[in-house]
Amino acid sequence: MSQNSVILRAKLLEDALLKSSENTALLVAPVGFGKTTLILQHQDNSSSLSYYINGADEQWQRQVESILEEVTPDTTVYLDDWDLVESAHWQEVFVLLISKSCRLVLAGRGINSFNRLPAHLLQTCTLLGSEKLALSYSDIVSITSSDSLIPPSQIFSMTLGHPFLVNLAISLSPSSCSIAELHQHLVLHPILGQLLLQEILEGLSEQDSSNVRLLCINSQLPKRLFIEPEQLLISELLERSFSGLHVKSETEWTLLPVVREPLQKLCLREDTTASLLAYQALAKRYTSQGDIVNAIGLMMACGEVKLAVSLLRQQGGLLQWIRHGLGNLELILQQFSTQEWFAFDEVAWLACIVSLKRGEVDKARKLINRHYHQDSFDWSVADAFVCLYEGLNLSQNQREFFIRLQGDSPVILKGEHLPNHDGLSAFAGALINNILLLIAIQQGGVEEAEQYLLATRAYYQKELDADYGEAFLDIHQSHISMLKMDAESSSRYLTRVSSRVQRLFSQDKSIRVAMFAVKRELAFYKGLIPSLTVMDKLVREVNHSEAWFDLYAAVYALAAKTALHHNKPESLVQWLRLAGEHSQKHRLAHLDILLNYLARLALVSQSQIEDKFAAYISPLPKQPSSLPWRLQQLHLELEMLLGSLSNKRLEQALLFSESQKHTLLACQCRLMLAINRDDETKLSQEIAIVEDSGFLQLIWQLRSWISKDRVTEILNRHNRTRLILEPKKEEGSRLLSIKESAIMALVSQQRRNKEIAIELDISEQTVKFHLKNVYRKLGVKSRKLAVAVLAENLPEE
Template identity: 20%
Template structure:
């Protein structure tokens, strides 16, 4: 039904952010919007079309299909099916990245929007219409009802246009154009337009009946009734004139959401159905094509409703056709669609049986198969599933709810399997794996026996599927990382990448760069870690678009590496937004710990203690929201560490005692295992620093010795550097320069100091002075001096103009005015101890020992006026 006038109007002007086309069934909404869509494409303007259904009430599922539609419209490289595992916020972030790549407007048509209406789905669509990030996106909603999100602001901005019944009615001129080749005279057509009141469905059906040379009085019959009755009557008239084989075809396929020639042949069990399918368009039926290739069609709702009623009256129950369709889709490997048809047939047990046969929970990680969507559908029909017969599917529900953050439900479904499947070795192995997966979400560690069990499964079960094997390797990599067994972590991680890529689980493989990179960084191989993080960030942008969770994680870990190298410039601008992003998305303790300790390292190096306390406050909020008990404990220990560096020793000791970090805990092995606490201060390290700050090096030495003796596993490189620096500080405080020099030589030769200078710089400028003094002693090899000079250059080197932090420049300027420490503290709103800390940094950088000399040196080097 051509709508040239209305379509021309739409094409003539730039569309607003939102256009809403609303009318009851039979008003030609989809026909009009389709002509508009094709008009845009003919003008080489970018447009995307997405037909919605009830399954799109799930907001993540809706956004996955929106992204796919936009990618297709932009001729973008197809993304891997990994979008299926992303959270709603992550999908929105991917969409923002897609929208950010638009050079011009893109019109997105969402047909049958009323079928997808739910609060979460509408909230997501509203973001597309209102957020600045989607300014180039023009959204067209084609619906029987209005959207439920607020339109007031869009109206104020003139960014909404509504097309209702009045605009969709056929005018007399359009009706005459439709009957252009008909033998009907103009008076008859004008009377038709008046009798139908321009209702497009009635006009169209009358045109079809007119072609059948039906008498005018027969066409008018029934037009005095309501619109619904009129439409029903007209469709009945059209169907009654169809050949018998076409009618049989329509009744047999009426229950199907969409029909193709091959599906129809399978459902009707009649090879001739393919040819019948190809003739449907010849009969003027209200059907629409749902794909670009013209292979799939959908019946108009009025036609579909009438066909279903008549089919049932003739004894054709819809369940049979839907069940055969489910089997057809299953045989084609389209499990998500198969499950949907089984559920439409009212057979949840069949849907579960199909899912079980495909590996149950494994489908979630074979993302090209739509696994998350499968389990979302099943989760709404659990009451009809005998879960005891489908353990692998039940495990899939456990994984689904864990990913949705509903841990109690996840544990419930896992418990059902572990209680009812005892003795089935295969299911027990898969239950162990899912239990290990769930531990990632509730911040718990796997014990040695559990890890041994996973390794045993890996080594002995030759029938493991690729997904199962890949995830086992992934979990072993992650857990060995958290136990400090770094070489094993890298080895298992690299095997997992290969395995997951081989079975198409690209998203899972992408995650492995996180574990591998951290293990490389902690074990003293920062160059390889740099490569892992670069691949993570690049692949995340390629597959997920800019701004995804994985890109943010990569930026956090890259920032940790940069600050450890002493390359702080620009990190704050990158780390802050990335850490804020991951704190509210799909993340776990390691990443948040890396972000927090990096922020604290920068605060210590630059003396910005207030920034350090603010970072701890933010991290504590994230720990509370996400229930991460280890992150809360890390916040407490890092607060104590920060206060020690500020010189607030009494408060540091009091807070340590209140936080369960008192001096007695410094001798607890469980609290001080550095292999499992890869970042941050354990109690013993806090008390080594407290005793040093209090001038008690003997007690510091005893505490450090006890801590070292507790460690059963090899120390990570970062911990080795930290302990060596503390040992050097203790030896100097005890007046043992020889012992200090030996420790320094060991450090210089056993660690790549230039790559881990952050662990030295955070101890303060006095440590750099100590390194210079020790390196200058007789008997120190030149090679060692060279390595030490990389982080502590010899005295006499020039100080660059940007060597002082902004805060240090403020302080030296106030020094030049003759201000006292107390006055400086009042002016800059900091404690006297903090002023003293900055002065120590200043004296070290300027290589002076007095306030007057600092001012003179700063002026002489152009650092102040």
């Protein structure tokens, strides 16, 4: 690359004149685009007679009159700053020039003066606007020093070829060793500031000044924030005053950073109050469109922390924040410092919800302990939420508070989004009942949970946007149906919610983890053991999502039983270690007890690796009946395996489960009691109930106390022998892969491809791919024939 002081572009103007049928060229661009330089270059390069006249010169009219006698068609007349000529004199002089049929070059700053030109001239002249007058990348290369540390491409990106900015950048390049330093030198350069002040800010109307402030505040100002007439005004302002200084886009307005930053400082210096009002006005526009992240960011950017906090308050406080996705909430919280978490209740609410959604229960608990006061609706709800995640039951006072809140009793509360004279808002009522519902499930109160579920659903029916909440309700409904041993109803709700989640919430980890946990547990009770890969994925996801204790315990108990079934205790060791790491930041009240039970279950069959589980072993609870029901269940199963389960403890557990309508736990207790009492008649009755429900896992886990022939006969009747007992397979049974077998099992249940995809968490295209492979292997061409062939070739015991 060579270094030249001037770019010779006379040919650009000559080509424009030749292209025009009337030999007329219009140069229209703001100051800084080198219009005068181009004219003078062309004049120096021309061999014919030419005259240069500047419209800013008071003698311009006399100069025009003095040359008229000498002007011929070959003469070139350059009229610079022609738009500064008064309209009254312009028409008379212009007619005289046109009558001479000479080559005419008119240079001006804006397009608004076009209405002073005849229509036929506008149609026949050649227009050189800011895009044509801007320097190309090749032009910048030609004037950049070969030893410059700043490459031409970066100068071009920074300036978009604006001649003044390019020349200024190149003059500053030797003192800059990086693009960041060059950017800073340009922004602070006094000549640029003077140019922006004189050529853009001075003389603007009040409306234009207001719009310039908005353009300076946002690096990318979205057009969607403005109605159509406002968009037209801003677009016209950009073309008039910022031509060549902004990036064109269909969706937003973007000034060049090297122009926007100094302009922003000038606006602030000229009128601080107006600039502050511009920030507030723009924040209001964002808020009106639900973009609270940018609205708060603007308030924080101008130092108005209290106004930013007031925007949080306008959103309705903690209850409303629960509606938002974690990503959006994290972006908002990032606008505030930790000091502001403690200074403002509203920011603390936000930090509390983000902590909960991250699974950082400890941090949420600390915030609650610091800010909690009994007459605060928000903090009472937050406290109940954390109790749920910690695995704790609500105190009697907490329950009475929430129940009274939904009744007729007057409750004095603080906050702006609280119950009004019409009672609780629909969302607040749904949220409260949701918490009570999950805590009831956690404690094993199935009947109570159903009541809260109905109340929650009734509240959601009053909400316009309740898809997310209703999807979660379907998961809870499926869970409750499973605890009632109603497999058909549970599956139906899972199918419905799976479709909704895939359609609306496919990226939401929390709802997907909750759904898959219920789906895997239901399949497990029906005798379908998940693979280690499936459980490993679920365990990792539950450790990185907002999992309440019951969900966490369900996944971990299932994972432990899966690992032991596959004789892979090392997987369980790994998962227990993950839980230990998880507990360092996300403490759960009963996590140590849960891991203790799982480690002890592993040692019953894997005593040779006792050292791997020793860290989790501690004395068993003396009163397991006070624990969440899943821990009670693990206690019973462990004592049954150890041969230390007393009838008294079973009777207590049975009484509890029957009083709570917890059919699953009650059935399990009755099976164990029948075995303990050696009551064959009662055992046969309970086995018949289990067979009828399809919850064959309850029989399988008691296989040590039931004859092998009897277990095998039961499992054969329900086509579970291959899945649970894993008999030796014949060559033919190896024909299909695990995934193909799983798909065909669902095909045999007359499931459609879409339902199979949802059930197995794969795409419909993958389902079709596997089905084609199955047809090829079996030599059939339809689903019906494939099912028939597989049924005929099932391996026998």
